[in-house]
Structure formats: C-alpha cells, structure tokens
Amino acid sequence: MSAILPTDLHCPRIQMSPAGPELSRIVAGMWRMTEWGMSVDQRIDFIEQCIDLGVTTFDHADIYGSYGVEGQFGEALGRKPSLRDQMQLVSKCGIKLVAPQRPQHSIQHYDTSASHIIGSVEESLRQLRTDRLDLLLIHRPDPLMDFDEVADAFSSLRKAGKVLHFGVSNFSRHQFEALNRRIALATNQVEFSPLHTAPMFDETFDGLQDLGIAPMAWSPLGGGRLFNGGDAISENLRRVIKGIADELQQPFASVVFAWIMQLPCRPVPLTGTGRIEAISVAVAATRFTLSRSDWFSILRAARGHEVA
Structure with missing residues (x-):
C-alpha cells in the first residue's frame, strides 16, 4: 500500500x-x-x-x-x-x-x-x-x-x-x-544508515550524546543500496523495512529516516536529492516514531544477528 x-x-x-x-x-x-x-x-x-x-x-x-x-x-x-x-x-x-x-x-x-x-x-x-x-x-x-x-x-x-x-x-x-x-x-557529520551502523558502536554517537551535541548523518539511505542493493543483507533489510512501512502506511524511506532520528543523540539526516517529493518523504519521518520492537527489527536485519 x-x-x-x-x-x-x-x-x-x-x-x-x-x-x-x-x-x-x-x-x-x-x-x-x-x-x-x-x-x-x-x-x-x-x-x-x-x-x-x-x-x-x-x-x-x-x-x-x-x-x-x-x-x-x-x-x-x-x-x-x-x-x-x-x-x-x-x-x-x-x-x-x-x-x-x-x-x-x-x-x-x-x-x-x-x-x-x-x-x-x-x-x-x-x-x-x-x-x-x-x-x-x-x-x-x-x-x-x-x-x-x-x-x-x-x-x-x-x-x-x-x-x-x-x-x-x-x-x-x-x-x-x-x-x-x-x-x-x-556537530560531527558522519556516515550513518541501517547499512552503516558503526557510529552507534564505536563511541561516536555516545560521545556526542554525552556532550548534548547532535550529529549530522550523511548517506542515510545507504547511497541507494537500501532500494537496489543485491547482497543478502540489503535484500533482507529491504524486506523488513518494507513490512514495517506497509503496516504503518508510511513511505519506505520515511521509516528509514524515522529509525535514524529516533536515536537519543538526535541525528540530523541529510538528503541527497533534487526531487522535492523525496525531501517531503524525509520530512514526513519527523511526524512519527517507531515502536521499540520495530526499531530493533531493523537493527537485527542490519546486523544479521540478535542483540544478545
């Protein structure tokens, strides 16, 4: 839908x-x-x-x-x-x-x-x-x-x-x-997406949260790999995000932007498009939050394993 x-x-x-x-x-x-x-x-x-x-x-x-x-x-x-x-x-x-x-x-x-x-x-x-x-x-x-x-x-x-x-x-x-x-x-502007989660685990985001400083996140859609990546992780991640998006009746990319912005360090995502419709989809993500279970479902698919 x-x-x-x-x-x-x-x-x-x-x-x-x-x-x-x-x-x-x-x-x-x-x-x-x-x-x-x-x-x-x-x-x-x-x-x-x-x-x-x-x-x-x-x-x-x-x-x-x-x-x-x-x-x-x-x-x-x-x-x-x-x-x-x-x-x-x-x-x-x-x-x-x-x-x-x-x-x-x-x-x-x-x-x-x-x-x-x-x-x-x-x-x-x-x-x-x-x-x-x-x-x-x-x-x-x-x-x-x-x-x-x-x-x-x-x-x-x-x-x-x-x-x-x-x-x-x-x-x-x-x-x-x-x-x-x-x-x-x-700020510290870093690469971050469900396909590049390193800043969550290498102290980058933890350190910024501790200082009350919001990071900026470039390539939040994985350089397009979330839409067309053919590797197993990208394909599984795409299926999981699409299932959540369909259930919430939200655009696929909006779910990704919402997932990023839900982190307590308050990442600020960058778009990379000249299409105003795509920017509208990113803005739509500011209007909803994911349940904790949906958020972790995306993280599990991104990492390929359970959190524990």
Whole structure:
C-alpha cells in the first residue's frame, strides 16, 4: 500500500548543541546539484520549495561537483538574494582535489592549515554570494592537523563574522573531543544508515550524546543500496523495512529516516536529492516514531544477528 503524504508537512528545527546553531531537522544535501541539470530558475524553485517544507538548512562543501556546486547555488542566491536570510548555509573544507578547476593541485590530499581554512571560507563565501556561513565543518580528519591551529583559524573567522559556528565531519570521538576542548563544536557529520551502523558502536554517537551535541548523518539511505542493493543483507533489510512501512502506511524511506532520528543523540539526516517529493518523504519521518520492537527489527536485519 502506498502512503499518502499529508499536505501540511513542515519540518521542525533542532538546536545542534548548547551554544550551537538551530538547523532544520532534515538538511538538504547539495553535493549532487551539478548532476541535476537545473536551470537557475529551477534551482530557485527547488530552494523555495525546500524552505516552504521547513527544510531551511543546505549542506555544501567547497569540493562538491568538482568545485562547482557552491557556484551553482550562489547563482540562485544572486538572482534572489532575499532567500539568504531564510536559510542556514553549511559548508566544509580541508580536502584538495585534483581537478581542472584547481590545476595547482598535483595530488589529492588534506589541508587543515589555517591559511587553507581561511582561504577556503573566503572562496565559499564568494561562490555562494553571501557574507557568512552559518556552520563550517572540517571535511575529513587530517594526519597533519594541528588542533591548536585549526581552533585559532576558527576563532579568527568567527571574529571576522565570516562563520558563525563550527564543527567537523567524519571525525572519531577522540578527534572530536580534542578539537572541542579548544573551541566549541556544533556537530560531527558522519556516515550513518541501517547499512552503516558503526557510529552507534564505536563511541561516536555516545560521545556526542554525552556532550548534548547532535550529529549530522550523511548517506542515510545507504547511497541507494537500501532500494537496489543485491547482497543478502540489503535484500533482507529491504524486506523488513518494507513490512514495517506497509503496516504503518508510511513511505519506505520515511521509516528509514524515522529509525535514524529516533536515536537519543538526535541525528540530523541529510538528503541527497533534487526531487522535492523525496525531501517531503524525509520530512514526513519527523511526524512519527517507531515502536521499540520495530526499531530493533531493523537493527537485527542490519546486523544479521540478535542483540544478545
């Protein structure tokens, strides 16, 4: 049975940390925007439809679309500047890609030096056609990362009004806490889905819950494997989720998003789609919770064994 989504969907908001930003409960991930084939007007329409749903937070990185996504999004903001004050902009830096847009890069590598962080922010602001980022994340942990240098760069950007809040992405619990001791962080954006449950068991989520900080979850649908994965675990997981979705008369993906958001550390899932219907399905997940038995049925199918 296909679920009929309510017409009055509106995404709630969430305080990411005690002194952190307030973001929408579902975040619109922009990393595939250059693949969507949208005109500037279509991008404006898409952004406006997201905002109408209450999805007001848009996730970027300098490298997305081979350094092209922020510019495409910025074209839309440049055409309609009034949209900027209705949204929160998140971006990331710290990876240098080998790309035609960066001919000076001879090898893909990490760079979390203060000069690169500050330069990346200034370029993101230029591309996005805005004067500030609401949240800046270090994209990946860097073996050459100096925590004190990163904290100093963050402090400089905050003092200049160019970035309001800071966080990280793909950091371990220890890496997060080491930087958080030097400057308050608002989130750790990590991969999480029923097909990638490691953050539940490697102390990442436990540590964030202890600090009252909400993680962000990228690839919540397993990069599409929940829909089309042919391996035994994906197929069994799909059957279990579909059975719960049919019983609840909710869309399949809504059940997955609800499962993620039910964790007490309050994960904030990112979408990765240019289809407003798919974003509506994610928002619908904010309106219901799973029974404990249904929640653990999904976990059992994800892990392939009972909890004890």
